[in-house]
Structures are given as structure tokens and as C-alpha cells.
Amino acid sequence: MWKSLYSLLKKDYQMMVSGKFFLVAVGSLLLYTLFINFGYLNFMHAEIYNVYLYDPAGTQGEVSQIVHPVASLEDMDAALANDTNGVGIDASSGSPCVILYTAAEKADQHRKDYALSLLHTDGGHSAEIVGSNTPEMKQRREITCELLFIEIVAVGFLGIASVLFKEKQMGVIRVHAIMPLKKSLFVFSKIFLFLLTDLTFAALMTLFNVGLADTGNILPAVLVQTAILSLIMALVGFGCTMLLKDFKQFSLAYLVIALFAATPVFLAANTSIKMAWIGYHPFYYVYMGLKNAFFGMPVTTPVYYICAACAIILLFGIVEAAFRKEMGREG
Amino acid sequence: MKGLIYQLKSVRKDKFCIMSFLLPVVVAIVLNFVGSIDLSSLGEFQFGVIAHDATSEMESWLEEYGSVTVYQTREELISAINEPSTNLIGVERDGNGIKAIISGDELTTWQQTANTLPELYKQRETSAQASVQVLERPDILAGYQNIFIAITLIVAMFMGCTFNAMNIISEKEDGVALINEILPMTPRQYMIQKIFVGFVFGCLSAIVTAAICFRMAFMGMSVMLALIVLSAFVSALIGLFVGRISDGLMVGVVYIKIVMIVFMAVPILYYLAGTGNKVLSFICYLIPSSATFEGIMDLANGGATVTGKDMFILVIHSVAWFSLYLFISERQKKHA
Amino acid sequence: MIDVKDLTFSYGKDKQALHGLNFTVGDGEIFGFLGPNGSGKSTTQKILTGILKGHGGTVSLFGQDIKNAHTQEFFQKIGVLFEFPYLYANLSALDNLHYFASFYPKEQLRDAEELLDELEFKRDFLKKPVSSYSKGMRQRVSMARALISNPKLLFLDEPTSGLDPAGAVLFRRIIEKERQKGTTVFLTTHNMLDADLLCDRVAFISDGNIVALDTPRNLKVQNSNHSIVIDYLYQGKREEQTIEAQELKAGIPFVYDEIISIHSQEPTLEDIFIRYTGRRLS
Numbered sequence: 001m002w003k004s005l006y007s008l009l010k011k012d013y014q015m016m017v018s019g020k021f022f023l024v025a026v027g028s029l030l031l032y033t034l035f036i037n038f039g040y041l042n043f044m045h046a047e048i049y050n051v052y053l054y055d056p057a058g059t060q061g062e063v064s065q066i067v068h069p070v071a072s073l074e075d076m077d078a079a080l081a082n083d084t085n086g087v088g089i090d091a092s093s094g095s096p097c098v099i100l101y102t103a104a105e106k107a108d109q110h111r112k113d114y115a116l117s118l119l120h121t122d123g124g125h126s127a128e129i130v131g132s133n134t135p136e137m138k139q140r141r142e143i144t145c146e147l148l149f150i151e152i153v154a155v156g157f158l159g160i161a162s163v164l165f166k167e168k169q170m171g172v173i174r175v176h177a178i179m180p181l182k183k184s185l186f187v188f189s190k191i192f193l194f195l196l197t198d199l200t201f202a203a204l205m206t207l208f209n210v211g212l213a214d215t216g217n218i219l220p221a222v223l224v225q226t227a228i229l230s231l232i233m234a235l236v237g238f239g240c241t242m243l244l245k246d247f248k249q250f251s252l253a254y255l256v257i258a259l260f261a262a263t264p265v266f267l268a269a270n271t272s273i274k275m276a277w278i279g280y281h282p283f284y285y286v287y288m289g290l291k292n293a294f295f296g297m298p299v300t301t302p303v304y305y306i307c308a309a310c311a312i313i314l315l316f317g318i319v320e321a322a323f324r325k326e327m328g329r330e331g
Numbered sequence: 332m333k334g335l336i337y338q339l340k341s342v343r344k345d346k347f348c349i350m351s352f353l354l355p356v357v358v359a360i361v362l363n364f365v366g367s368i369d370l371s372s373l374g375e376f377q378f379g380v381i382a383h384d385a386t387s388e389m390e391s392w393l394e395e396y397g398s399v400t401v402y403q404t405r406e407e408l409i410s411a412i413n414e415p416s417t418n419l420i421g422v423e424r425d426g427n428g429i430k431a432i433i434s435g436d437e438l439t440t441w442q443q444t445a446n447t448l449p450e451l452y453k454q455r456e457t458s459a460q461a462s463v464q465v466l467e468r469p470d471i472l473a474g475y476q477n478i479f480i481a482i483t484l485i486v487a488m489f490m491g492c493t494f495n496a497m498n499i500i501s502e503k504e505d506g507v508a509l510i511n512e513i514l515p516m517t518p519r520q521y522m523i524q525k526i527f528v529g530f531v532f533g534c535l536s537a538i539v540t541a542a543i544c545f546r547m548a549f550m551g552m553s554v555m556l557a558l559i560v561l562s563a564f565v566s567a568l569i570g571l572f573v574g575r576i577s578d579g580l581m582v583g584v585v586y587i588k589i590v591m592i593v594f595m596a597v598p599i600l601y602y603l604a605g606t607g608n609k610v611l612s613f614i615c616y617l618i619p620s621s622a623t624f625e626g627i628m629d630l631a632n633g634g635a636t637v638t639g640k641d642m643f644i645l646v647i648h649s650v651a652w653f654s655l656y657l658f659i660s661e662r663q664k665k666h667a
Numbered sequence: 668m669i670d671v672k673d674l675t676f677s678y679g680k681d682k683q684a685l686h687g688l689n690f691t692v693g694d695g696e697i698f699g700f701l702g703p704n705g706s707g708k709s710t711t712q713k714i715l716t717g718i719l720k721g722h723g724g725t726v727s728l729f730g731q732d733i734k735n736a737h738t739q740e741f742f743q744k745i746g747v748l749f750e751f752p753y754l755y756a757n758l759s760a761l762d763n764l765h766y767f768a769s770f771y772p773k774e775q776l777r778d779a780e781e782l783l784d785e786l787e788f789k790r791d792f793l794k795k796p797v798s799s800y801s802k803g804m805r806q807r808v809s810m811a812r813a814l815i816s817n818p819k820l821l822f823l824d825e826p827t828s829g830l831d832p833a834g835a836v837l838f839r840r841i842i843e844k845e846r847q848k849g850t851t852v853f854l855t856t857h858n859m860l861d862a863d864l865l866c867d868r869v870a871f872i873s874d875g876n877i878v879a880l881d882t883p884r885n886l887k888v889q890n891s892n893h894s895i896v897i898d899y900l901y902q903g904k905r906e907e908q909t910i911e912a913q914e915l916k917a918g919i920p921f922v923y924d925e926i927i928s929i930h931s932q933e934p935t936l937e938d939i940f941i942r943y944t945g946r947r948l949s
Contacts, residue, residue, distance in 0.1 A: 003769060003770075004769070004770050006769075007766055007769035007770065010766075011755070011758075011766050014757070014758065014762075015755075015757065018757040046438040046439060046440045047439050047440065047443075048439065048440045048443040048444060080466070084468055090464075095461070095462075096461055097461070097462045097463070097464060098461055098462070098463045098464065099463075099464045099466065100463070100464075100465060100466065101465075101466045101467075101468040102465050102466065102467060102468060104375065106375050106376075106395060106396050106397055107375065107396075108465065109395045109396055110376065110395075110396040110397075110444070110451075112458065112461070112463055113396075113451045113454070113455070113458045114444075114447060114451060116454065116457070116458040116461055117447055117450045117451050117454050117458070120450075120454060120457075125430070125431070125446055125447070125448075125449045125450060126446055127420070127430070127431035127432060127433045127442070127445035127446050127448070128421075128430060128431070128432045128433070129432075129433060129434070129435035130409045130412055130413065130421075130432055130433070130434060130435070131412070131413045131433075131434030131435040131436055132435070133434070133435065133436035134435065134436060135435075135436050135437060135438055135439070135442075137436060138415065138434075138436030138437075141415070142415060162581050165581065166581070167755075170753060170754065170755060170756055171749075171751060171753035172753050172754065172755055174718070174749065174753060175747075175749070175753050175767070175812075177716075177717075177718050178716050178717070178718065178742060178745065178747045179742055179767065179770045180739040180740070180741075180742035180743040180770050180771060181739070181742070181770045182739075246580070247580050247581050247584065248347045248497075248580060248584075249347075251347060251584050252347060252350050255350070255354075269416050291415060291416070292415075294415075295413075295415045297413075327718065328713070328718050328719055328720070
């Protein structure tokens with residue numbers, strides 16, 4: 001059995017090399033790392049609204065240093081037209097009049113009160129900080145998690161399917177049908193190799209983008225979650241290849257899975273948009289598991305792991321049955 | 332002409348092509364529906380308070396700025412604050428005032444908001460008396476909706492690329508490509524036959540999508556139609572190139588995806604980065620969809636100031652790609 | 668070696684492919700299974716090799732009912748050459764053979780390079796990827812794959828397909844060599860010449876039924892009209908006469924100057940097949 005498994009692993013590895021799978025993975029890793037370190041982190045700055053004050057008579061005494069004085073109402077209009085999130089205060093009459101472009105009702109209320117508060121600053125308060133991450137570290141972990149999720153769901157899933165479709169095209173699957181080989185080993189060797197690749201990818205991605213110091217703490221949990229996601233996606237990819245006629249049909253299924261499965265998960269997990277049915281979405285729990293692992297809050301409930309294990313075992317059984325059926329159909 | 336009918340027949344039953352045709356139409360319908368959903372809650376702050384700590388006055392005041400969630404214990408509140416997917420600001424009573432609690436990993440907006448919250452609370456009565464002049468501006472979310480619509484239209488127009496590429500790749504896989512080489516057909520005739528299918532379906536898909544998304548005056552409709560026709564033609568041409576360089580279905584699908592990502596990403600990034608840089612403009616206009624996107628956004632915002640320029644750019648693309656493909660085909664035939 | 672009794676199989680409710688086949692194949696025999704496309708040849712082979720399940724009747728291989736027989740030991744004893752050469756296009760001939768051979772016990776294996784030499788495979792291509800091979804080369808590698816494990820039972824589907832006449836002769840020689848080693852061969856083919864030259868017995872299958880089963884010799888004799896055509900010269904003119912073979916006992920029964928040639932009008936296997944089934948083989 002070990003000899004057979006070794007042969008299968010060696011052959012699958014050669015297929016992945018000739019399909020440039022590893023090259024694509026290395027390219028993706030490089031691209032993501034460059035994007036995170038030189039793109040994403042530089043874009044992700046959101047300052048609070050600018051406040052412009054027109055106070056020719058100097059009626060406002062204790063104005064904060066961060067308020068931008070303007071020389072005329074025209075200047076203020078121009079500044080606000082350029083910066084529609086900004087807030088203008090016309091204090092020319094002695095009592096402040098707030099001028100702003102409408103956004104949303106509650107946001108406008110805050111903008112108004114915030115601008116007015118800057119006219120009576122008393123040195124400022126500092127909020128109590130209860131977390132241990134900096135904004136940069138949070139962004140790094142978030143984006144690394146998202147890109148890792150995309151890589152495994154979209155790219156890895158496509159990778160195993162393209163290797164299998166190639167074998168289907170070459171007709172060699174039917175040859176395995178008449179070999180003295182446990183059929184489940186054929187499935188197992190592919191899944192195992194893709195799992196290994198995904199784990200390596202996850203480890204490197206985390207190391208390059210989260211940093212060595214923090215990686216040590218979170219890596220075991222991240223790898224566990226990566227393994228769960230990788231196994232599920234690899235098995236789904238394998239199953240789709242067996243059940244679908246050709247790569248064209250698979251592309252359609254891939255589009256549906258990648259777009260419609262992943263999008264609600266991202267929306268729910270990263271914004272305040274929470275759909276009522278998100279609790280029924282299996283990817284949501286896996287993504288949250290991965291995200292919590294990145295933030296040092298790994299899932300500890302045994303129910304989650306039991307469900308994941310059951311899902312993987314069930315998928316493996318379905319895939320193996322589909323594989324046997326495919327061998328019979330092809331032969 | 333007869334050949335065209337059979338070309339149409341061959342893509343008619345292709346599920347990939349049917350899906351490519353319908354996808355932008357479906358997305359357009361969804362976007363129309365999404366436009367009627369109130370997404371203003373996305374811009375609101377989220378506050379957390381502790382059950383027996385916060386007064387009703389505190390809660391009502393905080394609700395003027397966003398949503399308030401009540402937690403039973405401080406530990407629960409801190410756990411919610413540290414939850415990575417939200418930017419919850421915790422608020423506790425501090426004598427007659429309040430103090431804010433944050434995780435420390437929020438963006439500057441939330442940190443500054445939290446830092447200034449106690450001051451705002453102190454001055455709540457004063458600020459209630461101040462006068463406010465609210466200026467109208469277009470709904471921010473409508474702006475985002477226009478971007479989505481423009482991208483969907485681009486996807487629709489560039490369906491022709493998918494159609495033609497898949498058609499040519501299928502011919503290669505079935506061996507029909509070899510037969511094409513020994514037919515008495517000039518490269519020009521071949522090109523026209525191949526371009527026709529993708530062009531027609533690209534136009535159709537875009538027209539249906541535009542009809543769902545936009546309600547325009549006649550002049551606007553004519554300009555939109557011209558944009559659609561030119562873009563669909565360019566896309567159909569690019570599909571020929573993709574089909575030519577792909578040696579199999581899987582490779583072809585990857586190339587098509589790369590082309591679509593480039594067609595969508597470049598215009599969006601250029602739009603968000605701003606139109607100041609001339610060199611950047613030139614580079615972005617090398618991608619035909621940049622001109623298309625700009626034209627659509629112009630029309631969506633009620634103007635037509637740059638559409639003339641965009642159509643001119645698309646005409647240049649049409650001529651350039653057509654000539655290039657013809658040149659390559661004729662050269663190949665000569666050297667074969 | 669193979670014992671088939673009342674074999675039936677349906678692909679669906681209305682798609683009965685086999686209507687009760689009965690045949691046996693002895694040890695060391697080359698058994699030909701001839702029939703047109705859609706006759707049930709491939710279905711029968713798939714059932715025997717264990718690819719298709721759910722058949723009716725009994726099928727025994729190596730003395731065991733096939734329903735229990737498809738274990739690893741079973742697959743170690745068989746070799747299968749499929750109709751098309753299914754190989755890993757990105758691997759070389761040697762890599763393909765080493766890969767497929769790795770699933771069999773070492774002591775059972777033949778040397779891959781020697782086997783390819785025997786099949787007259789061009790040495791320069793040994794390490795080149797299969798994608799660069801011609802059809803004939805791929806067929807040679809496929810045959811090597813089927814033979815590398817020294818199988819006791821060999822299933823060959825159109826073995827000489829895609830080969831030039833010299834290649835076909837080589838393959839027939841190798842199949843004959845296998846038979847001399849004691850290997851049983853189950854041969855499915857459209858090629859009458861292969862069946863005629865190689866098979867100890869042939870079965871004609873049509874629409875899921877075996878319509879004839881005997882040695883090629885017996886089938887020809889049973890269906891022959893025993894006539895002979897003689898080409899001869901008489902008074903400077905070339906002429907032809909057809910006579911019964913029995914008439915030759917008394918000598919040539921007509922006047923001639925010179926006999927040019929004598930042709931037996933024995934039917935070919937294809938003629939016999941058409942007679943039994945009413946249609947051509949392909």
C-alpha cells in the first residue's frame with residue numbers, strides 16, 4: 001500500500017509541476033505579499049472629517065489645533081466642495097453655524113457635534129484600549145486571512161480540478177480501474193498533496209505578512225483551519241471533476257461557487273451587513289474559524305470540529321463513489 | 332452568409348456562452364433591486380454599553396450617532412470590542428460623563444471618534460442649539476451603484492471576447508481548426524465570420540443590460556449604443572487573439588479570466604486614483620474598457636463631455652486590433 | 668480460465684446490452700470476440716475486467732465468481748490493452764511504465780526497457796514525453812504497459828489498430844509468444860486478419876447475442892461452398908472456370924494449354940460474419 005501511495009504521490013506531484021501549479025502558487029504568494037505590504041496597508045488610512053472654520057472676528061477662543069482656518073466663505077465653499085466629508089463652521093456672526101454636505105442622518109449628526117466640539121477643546125481624552133493589536137497588525141491579519149481564503153477557495157479548488165480534468169482527457173483514469181490499487185488511495189493521494197501545498201502556502205503567507213513574532217502564536221490554529229478548508233475545497237473540486245462532463249461545465253460551477261458562495265461570507269464577516277440566513281452558510285463558519293485563528297481567538301468548541309470532520313468524511317465517501325462510477329463509465 | 336448561421340448554431344447550445352450572456356443581465360437586475368435597499372447603516376457607528384451602567388439618556392444620545400447594543404457584563408463588552416469584524420466603541424459611565432473603550436486596532440476615524448466622544452457628551456446641550464446648513468450632494472451609494480452598473484455593462488459588452496475565444500478553442504479541440512486551414516476561405520472572410528458571432532451577442536447582452544439599468548434621453552441612448560457597438564467590436568477582436576494563443580480549453584478559460592479581470596480592474600483603479608496623471612491616463616487607455624468605463628460613467632452622471640474622446644479611442648482600438656490580427660493571419664498563411 | 672453462463676446486462680430499463688451469453692475460454696487459449704460497434708463486445712470486456720458491475724448470470728475468472736473476485740490479487744493477474752493508448756502525456760514512455768508497474772509485486776515485473784525493445788520502440792524517444800509520440804509509438808507503450816506485469820490473462824482491444832503492416836505483424840508475433848508462455852488472451856477486434864491468424868476460437872456477437880462460436884477453420888469449412896476458380900490459357904486466350912473441389916479428384920475436367928493459378932473460394936471470416944448477422948463488422 002505504501003509503495004502504491006508513494007507512486008501516486010510522485011505522479012501527482014509531476015502532474016502539478018507540469019501544470020505549473022507550484023509556479024502559480026509562488027506567483028500568487030509574491031503578488032499577495034507585495035499587495036499587502038506596498039498597496040493595502042498604504043491605502044487603508046481613514047482620517048476623521050476635516051473641520052474648516054471661518055471666524056474673521058476671532059470670536060471662538062479655544063479652537064483645537066486640528067481645525068483648518070479659512071479666509072473667506074468662498075474659500076470654505078471651495079474646501080467643502082473638494083472635501084465633501086468635511087465640515088465647515090461659519091462663526092462670522094459670533095455664533096457658530098455648521099455647514100456640511102449631507103451624507104446619512106446619524107453620520108451628519110456626529111459630524112456636526114464633532115466639529116462644534118473642536119471649538120471648545122480641553123486637551124482631549126483618550127479612550128481606554130483593551131486590545132493588543134495595532135491598526136496595522138489588524139489590517140495585516142485581516143487581509144492575509146481574506147487572501148488565504150480566496151486562494152484556497154478559488155485557486156486551489158481550480159488547481160485540483162485542472163489536474164484531474166487533464167487525467168480525464170488523457171484517459172488514464174480508466175487505466176487505474178484495472179490496476180491492483182485501492183481506489184481510495186487515488187483520491188487520498190491527490191487530496192493529501194493539495195493539503196500539503198495549502199498548508200505550506202498558509203504558513204509562508206502568514207510568516208511574510210503577519211511577521212515572525214506573531215506567526216509563532218497563531219500558526220498552529222491557522223494551519224488547523226487551513227487544513228479544514230483545504231480538505232473541503234479539494235474534495236469538492238474532485239467531486240465536481242467526476243460529476244461534470246468537461247472543464248467548460250466545471251468553469252460554470254466554479255463561477256457559481258467562487259462568486260455566490262464566497263461573496264455573502266465576506267460581506268457578513270467583514271462588514272456590519274448580516275444576512276439572516278448566513279448562519280446556514282457552511283463557508284461562513286469555516287471563514288470565521290480562519291479569521292478567529294488569525295486574531296488569536298481559535299475556535300474551541302468541539303461541535304465545530306466534529307461537524308467539520310463529519311463533513312470531510314462524508315465528502316470523501318461521496319467523492320470515492322463518484323470516482324468509482326466515473327471509472328466504470330469511462331472504461 | 333450560410334457559414335454564419337452554422338457559427339451561431341454552434342454557440343447556441345454552449346452553456347458557457349449562454350451563462351456569459353445571462354450573467355450581466357442577472358447582475359443588472361440584482362443591482363436595480365439593491366438600489367432600493369437602504370445601505371445607510373453601513374456608515375453608522377456602533378456602540379456598546381453595559382446593562383446596569385448606561386443611563387437611558389446615554390443610550391438615547393448615542394443612538395443619535397449610530398446603533399447601540401447592550402451587553403450584560405463588561406467582559407462581554409470587551410469581547411465584542413475585540414471582535415475583528417466590527418469597529419465597536421464601548422461606552423461606560425464615568426461620573427457625570429462617559430468614557431470610551433476601543434480595541435486599539437481600529438482605523439484613525441474610529442480612534443479619534445472614541446477619543447472625542449466624552450467631549451461631545453459634555454457639550455451635548457450646547458451643540459444642540461447650534462444652527463446647521465445642510466447642502467445636497469448626490470447619494471454616495473448611488474455613485475457606487477453607478478460604478479457597479481458600469482462594470483456590469485463592460486462585462487456584457489466584453490462577452491464577445493468569451494464567445495469568440497470559446498468558439499475558436501472548441502474548433503481546435505474538435506479538430507475543425509485543421510479543416511478551416513484547407514478551406515477556400517481568405518483570412519478576412521474567416522475574421523468576419525468569427526467576429527460576427529461574438530459581436531452580435533456582446534451587443535445584445537449589453538443592450539439588454541443597459542435597458543434594465545438606465546432610463547435615458549434619446550441622445551443619451553444613441554451615444555450609449557455607439558459605445559456598446561464599438562466596445563463589443565473590440566472585444567470580439569480580442570476574443571480572436573485569445574482563441575488563437577490558447578492551445579486548450581483550460582488554458583483558454585484562464586486567459587479569458589485574466590482578460591476580464593484586467594478589463595474590470597484597470598478602469599476602476601484609474602477612476603479611484605483620479606484623472607490627473609497624463610502618463611497613467613495613456614497607459615490605462617491602452618485597455619479598451621477604460622474608455623468604455625469613462626464613457627458610461629459620464630452618461631450615468633448625466634453628461635456627455637468625454638464620450639466623444641472615448642469613442643475616438645475605441646475606434647483606434649478597433650482599427651489597430653483588426654489590422655494586427657489580419658497582418659498576423661496573412662503572414663502565417665504566407666509562411667505556412 | 669473464463670466461464671460465462673447466461674450473462675445479461677442492461678444499461679437502463681430499455682437498454683438491454685447482453686441477452687444471455689454463454690462461452691468458456693480455456694487456459695492458454697487466444698479467444699476472439701468479434702462484433703460491430705454496439706454489439707456488446709466492450710460491455711462484455713468491461714464486465715470481465717471488473718469495470719462494470721450489476722450483471723446477470725454467472726461469470727467465473729480463475730475459478731472464482733467474478734462478484735467476489737475483483738480484489739488486488741485479481742488485478743495483479745490481468746493485463747488490459749484498451750482501445751486507445753491512455754498514457755500520461757507529460758511523462759516519458761519509461762516513466763509511464765515505471766509508474767504503472769509500481770503497483771505490481773516486483774517479482775512479477777518485466778524490465779521496461781527490454782519490453783520496449785521487443786516492441787521495437789525507438790530508443791531516442793524513451794525519455795521524451797508521450798505528447799511527442801506518433802500513434803504507433805503510443806500503441807507500443809500501451810502494449811508494454813499491458814504486458815509489463817506478466818499477466819496470466821490478457822485483455823486486448825484492437826491491438827493492431829493504428830499500426831503499419833510491419834507493426835501489426837510484430838504485435839501478432841508478441842501475442843503468439845504470450846500464448847506460448849501459457850497466457851490466456853481475450854481479444855476483441857474488428858480486424859479479421861488478426862482473428863484469423865491468432866485466435867484458437869472466435870465468437871461472433873451481434874445485438875448482445877453470440878451467433879456463432881468455433882475455430883476460424885471450422886467456421887470456414889462449415890460455410891464454404893467448396894468451389895475452386897482456375898485461371899488458364901487456352902489457344903492463346905486467358906480464361907477462367909469454376910469447379911467443385913471434388914471434381915479435382917479426377918483431374919482438371921476441361922481442356923487447357925497452361926494453368927496460371929488456382930483460387931479457393933473459401934469464405935473469409937467477414938463473409939461468414941455477414942452471413943450470420945446480416946451486416947458488416949464496422
